[in-house]
Every structure is written in structure tokens, then in C-alpha cells.
Amino acid sequence: MGLVWLVILSCALAAYIICRHKALLQARQMGGIRFLHSLPSYYGWHAAMLSLIPPILLLLIWYGFEGVVIRSLVLDSLPVSFLDAFASQNTQSLLVSQIANVSRGLTTSSDPIINQAAHYYRTLSAHSTTLLQTITIIMAVLGLISGWFLVRPKIKARHYVEKVMQAFLWVCSLVAIITTIGILLSVLFEAIRFFHLIPVSDFLFGTQWSPQIAIRADQQGASGAFGAIPLFSGTLMITVIAMCIAAPIGLLSAIYLSEYATERVRNIAKPLLEILAGVPTVVYGYFAALTAAPLIRQLATSLGIDSASSESALAAGMVMGMMIIPFVSSLSDDVIRAVPKDLRDAALALGATPSEAITKVVLPAALPGIVGGLLLAVSRAIGETMIVVMAAGLSANLTANPLDSVTTITVQIVTLLVGDQEFDNPKTLAAFALGLTLFVVTLLLNFIALHIVRKYREQYD
Incomplete structure (x- = not known):
């Protein structure tokens, strides 16, 4: 994937340079930058965003659902009689993890069904990677071409760039808020479980702190x-x-x-x-x-x-x-x-x-x-x-x-x-x-x- 990121960033950089240069040429032909709706740099940023943002969104969505799709396809390929032994969700997750480890060469298995599923897993992963690389590169190039054709005096490039930046800042603020809420909830839920076992009054007003719990029922002096x-x-x-x-x-x-x-x-x-x-x-x-x-x-x-x-x-x-x-x-x-x-x-x-x-x-x-x-x-x-x-x-x-x-x-x-x-x-x-x-x-x-x-x-x- 390093080559894909290199191509995407190269297309975004090329889009910025080429489209900014084209905007400058159009401004000179019309008599000055004042005849453009936006500064030439905004046209460059507009084209760079078209080359950069769609591939990145695709990568995020792809990575988010790739594992689920491959897991479902691998489980569907297994015989029903073999899969009946792994009825629960946890055992199926362990089975998929074992198949994935075998496909990567981290472990080995003597079961031919698992080896066949590992081969299928490896094939799906390879096809998924190839397809993802191809689509992202095509989207980056199409973004560059679209940015080139959108360099026109009437295009409101500054508005588009500012809206994208506002959306990006909004997402950053939202991530900070969600992170804070997540931290609070993760602590709160576990604290509530604690207060179900220990009264709040004993915790807040107790004067003895010795959090040792007996491991066996016959142990003494370790009640906590x-x-x-x-x-x-x-x-x-x-x-x-x-x-x-x-x-x-x-x-x-x-x-x-x-x-x-x-x-x-x-x-x-x-x-x-x-x-x-x-x-x-x-x-x-x-x-x-x-x-x-x-x-x-x-x-x-x-x-x-x-x-x-x-x-x-x-x-x-x-x-x-x-x-x-x-x-x-x-x-x-x-x-x-x-x-x-x-x-x-x-x-x-x-x-x-x-x-x-x-x-x-x-x-x-x-x-x-x-x-x-x-x-x-x-x-x-x-x-x-x-x-x-x-x-x-x-x-x-x-x-x-x-x-x-x-x-x-x-x-x-x-x-x-x-x-x-x-x-x-x-x-x-x-x-x-x-x-x-x-x-x-x-x-x-x-x-x-x-x-x-x-x-x-x-x-x-």
C-alpha cells in the first residue's frame, strides 16, 4: 500500500501545481487575477482535494468492511457439517483467526479443510488488495483530471475549499468530543459495576483501604x-x-x-x-x-x-x-x-x-x-x-x-x-x-x- 499512498499524494501535488499554473495563465489572458473568482492557489487546492479526499474515504470504508466481508465469505465456503462444531460467535471468531494465521504462514494446520479455507482467505485478501489499489489510483487520476477541467473563472473554488476545511475542522472537534464522551462512559460503566458490589457510601466515606479479595472461599482476612x-x-x-x-x-x-x-x-x-x-x-x-x-x-x-x-x-x-x-x-x-x-x-x-x-x-x-x-x-x-x-x-x-x-x-x-x-x-x-x-x-x-x-x-x- 505504500505505492498507492505515493501515487495518491503525487496526484494531489501534481493537481495543485498544474491547476494553479492554469489559473495563473487564465488570469494573465484576461488581464489580471481580479477577473478570477478565487485566487489561483484556491484552484490548486480544489484540484488537490479532488485527487486526495475520495481515495482516502474509499480506503477508510474499504478497510472498515474488508475484514467483515472476507470473514463472511470464508465461513460460507466451509462445509456445513464442519461449521456446526463452531456454532457460537466466539468460536467462529477463533476459527477465522486460525485460518488467517495459517494463510499468513504464522501457524500450520493438519486439517485439510482449514488449509483449503486458508488458501481461499489468502486469495480473497490478494484480490481485495489489488482491486483496492486499482480503484484508488484511478480515483486519484480522475480527481486530477476533474480539477483541471474545473479551473474556470466562474468556478467558486474558494467556497469549495473553505467548506471542506470547515467540515474537516468540524470532524476534528467531533472526534475530540466523542473521545471525551467515550472515556467518560468507559470509566462510568465499570464504576457502576463496582458500586453494585461495594456501596457508594463505603467507598466515599470509608477510612480503610485494603483492596485484597480472597481467591478461595476458605481464605480469611482478605475480604477487601x-x-x-x-x-x-x-x-x-x-x-x-x-x-x-x-x-x-x-x-x-x-x-x-x-x-x-x-x-x-x-x-x-x-x-x-x-x-x-x-x-x-x-x-x-x-x-x-x-x-x-x-x-x-x-x-x-x-x-x-x-x-x-x-x-x-x-x-x-x-x-x-x-x-x-x-x-x-x-x-x-x-x-x-x-x-x-x-x-x-x-x-x-x-x-x-x-x-x-x-x-x-x-x-x-x-x-x-x-x-x-x-x-x-x-x-x-x-x-x-x-x-x-x-x-x-x-x-x-x-x-x-x-x-x-x-x-x-x-x-x-x-x-x-x-x-x-x-x-x-x-x-x-x-x-x-x-x-x-x-x-x-x-x-x-x-x-x-x-x-x-x-x-x-x-x-x-
């Missing part, structure tokens, strides 16, 4: 406890610690870079600060586990605090705060610099000092963007996993002491879904309940941020 309060408190604690570090440092560094620093200092400091955003999270995890956590424990011991754990929420939160500083700083810097200079000049002209102009005028005007940056940082902190695993541990402890070991929702989701799991027990389904809870919390944060943005934007629009 699914109270998510320790996970909520651990997530909240680490996020608050991270934001207490990232928010002031990131915001103050953004104010310095945008309002006080010279261009030379800014051009050096900002890229160095943004390098932190490109460091892999596992590196931060190593730093938290090997440096920050032991240092915090030694400091606590020197102060007479013997209960400090080697894995603590404070270590994970501090390192996570360092990780998300660039998100707050970079976004806040861009938002602050986007505030119109007239507001600063007006404040200074009225006698305000530079610091007063920043705190009374610039920051309130940039508040919606700053809130957006902080919310992005909160989302990054809530969704971080590696640092928590390496620095805070996996223990679901309900505690308010930042020196204790805690865990978060995302860490438990990963833990519950590791390995070969079946989606028929509360232990596995609990991951979807946690994901749904995380989704709802994030949605509420977005609503709060939207309210703040609208409230202050009305004052400075």
Missing part, C-alpha cells in the same frame, strides 16, 4: 476494604504541599522575568527555568527517593522527631512542586506580558510605583490566565504517579502528618491494574471508581476556575 478517604487525603496533602512551593516561586519568578528583568537576563533565565519541564518524572522520583526523603528524615531526627518515615508526603510534595514550577512560571509570564502596556503607563502616570502598578493593575488584569496556569499545575500534581511511588510509598495511611508515608489516587489506579487482571472483581473495578472520582473533582475545579475567570474578565475587558 475500599474506603477511599486515605487516598483522597494523601492526594490532597501532596498536591497542597506541591502548590505551596510551585505557586509562589513560579508566580514571583514570572513577575520578575516579565516586569523587572532585562531582556538579556530574561533570555537566559527563562529557558533555564523551562528546562525543568523537560526532565523526566522518573528523574525527579530518583531525586526525591535518594536525596530529598533521606534529607528530610535526617532533619526531622535532628529536631527530635523520631516518627519521620523514610518515605514521606513532604518529600514527594516538595519535589513535585519543583517539577511544576515551570508550568506556573511560563504560563504566568506569558499572561502578564500580554497585559496591555497602556494599563501600566496609566498607573505610573497617576503616581503609582512600579510595584503598586504590578499588584493593583497588572496582576488583577492577568488573574484569569494565572488561575488557568495554577489549575494546570494542580492537574499535573494530581495526576503525577512516579514521584509518589518512589518518594511517598504505597501505604494508604489516613494521616495529617506530612512526614508519614501516604499514597494517591493515581498510584492506586496503577497498582490495581498491574498484571493480568479480570474485570469481574471489586479489586480491579475499584480503579475505575477512583478514575471517575478523579474526573469529577477535576471537572469541579474547572467550573470554579471558569467562574473566577468570568468574574474578573468582566472588569478588564
Whole structure:
């Protein structure tokens, strides 16, 4: 199929170049481009779309139905007496998979019926590929020819091109919406199955988290406890610690870079600060586990605090705060610099000092963007996993002491879904309940941020 794609793209490129050149020639003959309905480039794009879009649509439809058609033809070719042993849909799917593997040479079979069906499968696939290649190439060439004949001054090429682009943008938006709905529904359905097994009240208000289920009926002490309060408190604690570090440092560094620093200092400091955003999270995890956590424990011991754990929420939160500083700083810097200079000049002209102009005028005007940056940082902190695993541990402890070991929702989701799991027990389904809870919390944060943005934007629009 690589040759087919090469031919299609070549026809589209040739259609653009040839038809654009033809439109230019017609414009010269009539006395200028103003006599054409559209610019010459639109005629080129119009012809390129005629050469490109129909073959692509055909390929998508063909690939969508090719497997179903071939499967049906192969099953119809099998003897009825042989097919009776595969009455159910699942066994027929396994049979077709075996035939397909034999036809590709991945496996072998001693059954002559399966070998004959594999030969027929291989023949159908070859004919399908040949037919598809032929039709797509013909459609691409016909598109080029059609585009050539449609290069006329009265043809509204710009309208056609813009309609196609609008349709393409609409499809992209629809894909994003459908993807979001699909993610929500996939999590929601599995979470509902979990709540059929575990009451919602026990999940939301329980204080014990131990998702171990007995494998046999005679096992004891493995009935499972699914109270998510320790996970909520651990997530909240680490996020608050991270934001207490990232928010002031990131915001103050953004104010310095945008309002006080010279261009030379800014051009050096900002890229160095943004390098932190490109460091892999596992590196931060190593730093938290090997440096920050032991240092915090030694400091606590020197102060007479013997209960400090080697894995603590404070270590994970501090390192996570360092990780998300660039998100707050970079976004806040861009938002602050986007505030119109007239507001600063007006404040200074009225006698305000530079610091007063920043705190009374610039920051309130940039508040919606700053809130957006902080919310992005909160989302990054809530969704971080590696640092928590390496620095805070996996223990679901309900505690308010930042020196204790805690865990978060995302860490438990990963833990519950590791390995070969079946989606028929509360232990596995609990991951979807946690994901749904995380989704709802994030949605509420977005609503709060939207309210703040609208409230202050009305004052400075």
C-alpha cells in the first residue's frame, strides 16, 4: 500500500501545481487575477482535494468492511457439517483467526479443510488488495483530471475549499468530543459495576483501604476494604504541599522575568527555568527517593522527631512542586506580558510605583490566565504517579502528618491494574471508581476556575 499512498499524494501535488499554473495563465489572458473568482492557489487546492479526499474515504470504508466481508465469505465456503462444531460467535471468531494465521504462514494446520479455507482467505485478501489499489489510483487520476477541467473563472473554488476545511475542522472537534464522551462512559460503566458490589457510601466515606479479595472461599482476612478517604487525603496533602512551593516561586519568578528583568537576563533565565519541564518524572522520583526523603528524615531526627518515615508526603510534595514550577512560571509570564502596556503607563502616570502598578493593575488584569496556569499545575500534581511511588510509598495511611508515608489516587489506579487482571472483581473495578472520582473533582475545579475567570474578565475587558 505504500505505492498507492505515493501515487495518491503525487496526484494531489501534481493537481495543485498544474491547476494553479492554469489559473495563473487564465488570469494573465484576461488581464489580471481580479477577473478570477478565487485566487489561483484556491484552484490548486480544489484540484488537490479532488485527487486526495475520495481515495482516502474509499480506503477508510474499504478497510472498515474488508475484514467483515472476507470473514463472511470464508465461513460460507466451509462445509456445513464442519461449521456446526463452531456454532457460537466466539468460536467462529477463533476459527477465522486460525485460518488467517495459517494463510499468513504464522501457524500450520493438519486439517485439510482449514488449509483449503486458508488458501481461499489468502486469495480473497490478494484480490481485495489489488482491486483496492486499482480503484484508488484511478480515483486519484480522475480527481486530477476533474480539477483541471474545473479551473474556470466562474468556478467558486474558494467556497469549495473553505467548506471542506470547515467540515474537516468540524470532524476534528467531533472526534475530540466523542473521545471525551467515550472515556467518560468507559470509566462510568465499570464504576457502576463496582458500586453494585461495594456501596457508594463505603467507598466515599470509608477510612480503610485494603483492596485484597480472597481467591478461595476458605481464605480469611482478605475480604477487601475500599474506603477511599486515605487516598483522597494523601492526594490532597501532596498536591497542597506541591502548590505551596510551585505557586509562589513560579508566580514571583514570572513577575520578575516579565516586569523587572532585562531582556538579556530574561533570555537566559527563562529557558533555564523551562528546562525543568523537560526532565523526566522518573528523574525527579530518583531525586526525591535518594536525596530529598533521606534529607528530610535526617532533619526531622535532628529536631527530635523520631516518627519521620523514610518515605514521606513532604518529600514527594516538595519535589513535585519543583517539577511544576515551570508550568506556573511560563504560563504566568506569558499572561502578564500580554497585559496591555497602556494599563501600566496609566498607573505610573497617576503616581503609582512600579510595584503598586504590578499588584493593583497588572496582576488583577492577568488573574484569569494565572488561575488557568495554577489549575494546570494542580492537574499535573494530581495526576503525577512516579514521584509518589518512589518518594511517598504505597501505604494508604489516613494521616495529617506530612512526614508519614501516604499514597494517591493515581498510584492506586496503577497498582490495581498491574498484571493480568479480570474485570469481574471489586479489586480491579475499584480503579475505575477512583478514575471517575478523579474526573469529577477535576471537572469541579474547572467550573470554579471558569467562574473566577468570568468574574474578573468582566472588569478588564
